[in-house]
Amino acid sequence: MGGAKxxxxxxxxxxxxxxGEVAPAAGEAARxxxxxxxxxxxxxxxxxxxxxxxxxxxxDYLTVFATRVVILALFAISFxxxxxxxxxMSFGQALFFGAAGYGVALLARDLGVTSILLILxxxxxxxxTAALLLGGFLLLGRYPSSVIFVSLGTLTxxxxxxxxxxxxxxxxxxxxxxxxxxxxxxxIDISEGPVYYYLAxxxxxxxxxLCRFLVRSQFGLALAGLRENExxxxxxxxxxxxxxxxxxxIGGTIAGLAGSLYAFHEGFVWPNMLGVVFSTxxxxxxxxxxxGTLIGAVxxxxxxxxxxxWLSDNYRDVWPIILGVLLLLVIxxxxxxxxxxxxxxxxxxxxxxxxxxESR
Amino acid sequence: MATSFAAAFExxxxxxxxxxxxxxxxxxxxxxxxxxxxxxEFVLLGAYVTYLASAHGVPIWAGMVAAPFVVGALGFVLxxxxxxxxxxxxxxAMLGTYALGLIIRESVRGLIGGFxxxxxxxxxxxxxLGSIHISAWRFTIIVITLLVMAACYLxxxxxxxxxRVRATLENPALARASGISTPLIYGATFAFGAALAxxxxxxxxxxxxxxxDLGIRFLIQGFVAVMVGGVGSFIGPVAGxxxxxxxxxxxxxxxxxxxxxVLVFVLAIAFIKFRxxxxxxxxxx
Numbered sequence: 115m116g117g118a119k120x121x122x123x124x125x126x127x128x129x130x131x132x133x134g135e136v137a138p139a140a141g142e143a144a145r146x147x148x149x150x151x152x153x154x155x156x157x158x159x160x161x162x163x164x165x166x167x168x169x170x171x172x173x174d175y176l177t178v179f180a181t182r183v184v185i186l187a188l189f190a191i192s193f194x195x196x197x198x199x200x201x202x203m204s205f206g207q208a209l210f211f212g213a214a215g216y217g218v219a220l221l222a223r224d225l226g227v228t229s230i231l232l233i234l235x236x237x238x239x240x241x242x243t244a245a246l247l248l249g250g251f252l253l254l255g256r257y258p259s260s261v262i263f264v265s266l267g268t269l270t271x272x273x274x275x276x277x278x279x280x281x282x283x284x285x286x287x288x289x290x291x292x293x294x295x296x297x298x299x300x301x302i303d304i305s306e307g308p309v310y311y312y313l314a315x316x317x318x319x320x321x322x323x324l325c326r327f328l329v330r331s332q333f334g335l336a337l338a339g340l341r342e343n344e345x346x347x348x349x350x351x352x353x354x355x356x357x358x359x360x361x362x363x364i365g366g367t368i369a370g371l372a373g374s375l376y377a378f379h380e381g382f383v384w385p386n387m388l389g390v391v392f393s394t395x396x397x398x399x400x401x402x403x404x405x406g407t408l409i410g411a412v413x414x415x416x417x418x419x420x421x422x423x424w425l426s427d428n429y430r431d432v433w434p435i436i437l438g439v440l441l442l443l444v445i446x447x448x449x450x451x452x453x454x455x456x457x458x459x460x461x462x463x464x465x466x467x468x469x470x471x472e473s474r
Numbered sequence: 475m476a477t478s479f480a481a482a483f484e485x486x487x488x489x490x491x492x493x494x495x496x497x498x499x500x501x502x503x504x505x506x507x508x509x510x511x512x513x514x515e516f517v518l519l520g521a522y523v524t525y526l527a528s529a530h531g532v533p534i535w536a537g538m539v540a541a542p543f544v545v546g547a548l549g550f551v552l553x554x555x556x557x558x559x560x561x562x563x564x565x566x567a568m569l570g571t572y573a574l575g576l577i578i579r580e581s582v583r584g585l586i587g588g589f590x591x592x593x594x595x596x597x598x599x600x601x602x603l604g605s606i607h608i609s610a611w612r613f614t615i616i617v618i619t620l621l622v623m624a625a626c627y628l629x630x631x632x633x634x635x636x637x638r639v640r641a642t643l644e645n646p647a648l649a650r651a652s653g654i655s656t657p658l659i660y661g662a663t664f665a666f667g668a669a670l671a672x673x674x675x676x677x678x679x680x681x682x683x684x685x686x687d688l689g690i691r692f693l694i695q696g697f698v699a700v701m702v703g704g705v706g707s708f709i710g711p712v713a714g715x716x717x718x719x720x721x722x723x724x725x726x727x728x729x730x731x732x733x734x735x736v737l738v739f740v741l742a743i744a745f746i747k748f749r750x751x752x753x754x755x756x757x758x759x
Contacts, residue, residue, distance in 0.1 A: 281732030
């Protein structure tokens with residue numbers, strides 16, 4: 115952790131630190147000693163390699179499943195940015211995912227818009243708007259909000275949205291909005307299958323790289339500092355609340371993007387997408403894989419969804435119990451997630467999840 | 475007149491149910507600083523114990539008496555094995571208790587299947603006041619809630635155990651230095667909170683019937699109530715529960731239930747934002 119502190123000290127002298135502008139040169143200089151940077155790129159490369167060739171060996175129905183996992187991984191990254199990097203417990207991340215899903219579903223149903231060039235920006239915009247509204251309300255203000263308030267506030271927001279969607283006839287009530295037409299580009303329909311898979315994977319890779327750049331930038335280091343010690347960052351002259359609101363909005367945007375992809379992939383949206391079910395699901399992915407590393411979020415999603423798919427035929431009833439036990443074990447004994455088995459402390463500098471030593 | 479009285483009874487009786495559920499949640503949150511996401515599942519377990527009793531021919535009231543002891547004992551064990559590790563980090567505690575809740579809930583789901591199982595009321599029938607009929611069991615719940623509230627208050631405010639609990643809350647290091655075994659106090663407090671949840675589950679199961687998601691229904695409402703009331707005292711969460719329970723039951727009488735449902739949450743969050751200390755600020759009882 116010494117590296118991180120040193121890096122933070124360097125960052126604090128950056129001229130545009132307060133605005134949160136990304137300054138690649140400073141980010142480069144702020145990197146700790148290059149000695150330990152080995153395993154992470156290998157893991158990332160391996161995952162990408164497998165993902166690239168997966169549809170060639172999978173049967174069609176498995177490709178459809180793999181597409182769903184890729185989209186959920188995008189969703190997991192959005193949560194990981196907010197919790198793993200900035201330390202904001204967004205227990206209602208599905209609000210943005212589901213709101214964007216419902217939004218684009220309405221666009222398709224009522225206005226007949228299915229063009230990917232409109233749908234994806236619209237989804238991202240809905241996510242951004244929702245996150246700005248909720249995040250602005252919960253995070254900004256004269257007094258800093260407590261972590262508990264933010265986590266319960268986001269959870270309540272997601273739960274309330276779920277209840278609203280269930281009761282509102284216009285949104286289809288319990289059943290949601292069925293039979294959304296396929297996504298299109300010009301006159302070509304993008305329906306589920308390898309094409310959709312590569313589309314989702316392409317978006318995931320682009321977003322992943324952007325996020326990777328972001329969290330290694332000066333802004334990312336400021337976030338890491340925020341997470342470790344908010345007060346100290348505030349003393350450095352950063353507007354801690356603004357940093358939080360910005361990353362929360364970015365997380366919401368990505369969740370919105372994922373939500374719109376998911377809505378068109380599944381062909382329908384339903385209230386669970388907004389509510390506690392998806393919100394907690396994404397927390398499970400990230401905690402399990404390893405919060406504070408982007409690849410951990412992806413791996414967690416793949417493992418949980420994969421195992422649950424594999425077990426769903428024979429052990430459907432037992433699986434949630436096993437999942438709970440595994441999660442409890444991870445939280446108790448591996449707070450940094452599965453990725454920490456292969457990734458050393460040093461490579462995760464700028465990561466979060468280290469439980470403070472017992473103080474009582 | 476008759477309708478408005480019936481409405482008032484509905485509102486009070488739902489308020490009492492929320493207070494009952496929140497009591498344990500509030501005590502754990504206030505006295506230990508832990509937001510226990512497994513609390514809803516403790517309610518579920520209390521309901522399940524009562525159901526087991528009635529399914530095996532044991533008198534239901536016996537099941538209801540047993541439920542808080544069973545759930546309290548489980549809470550004590552869980553605290554010693556798991557919860558104890560989380561005191562330093564409130565968010566990790568949330569996640570850990572969530573995982574715990576998931577395990578309990580899915581186990582119960584496996585045991586009862588996806589059914590809604592009914593449990594008969596130990597005191598059936600209705601109380602007739604002229605032309606008005608009110609459910610005898612719901613009336614009993616109100617009475618028991620008042621009694622339990624009074625007992626909890628007396629326990630925390632007037633007994634030496636309560637003094638130790640409050641001392642541990644206020645200043646753990648000093649409490650330890652004064653010879654109080656803080657781990658034991660934490661264990662006992664958590665068990666007590668769990669037992670209250672078990673009692674709540676046992677009492678409400680005849681009203682709501684038993685299903686695996688029984689606890690979730692109350693969990694978020696409970697948390698909001700605790701925050702509205704104010705964390706840190708005994709009376710705060712109870713007051714919050716009264717407000718939230720009354721509002722959730724009263725608003726649907728004057729507006730569409732969907733809007734009322736969401737409005738309660740929006741109002742509550744806005745209230746907490748502008749008054750983070752809650753209705754009743756301060757620590758203690």
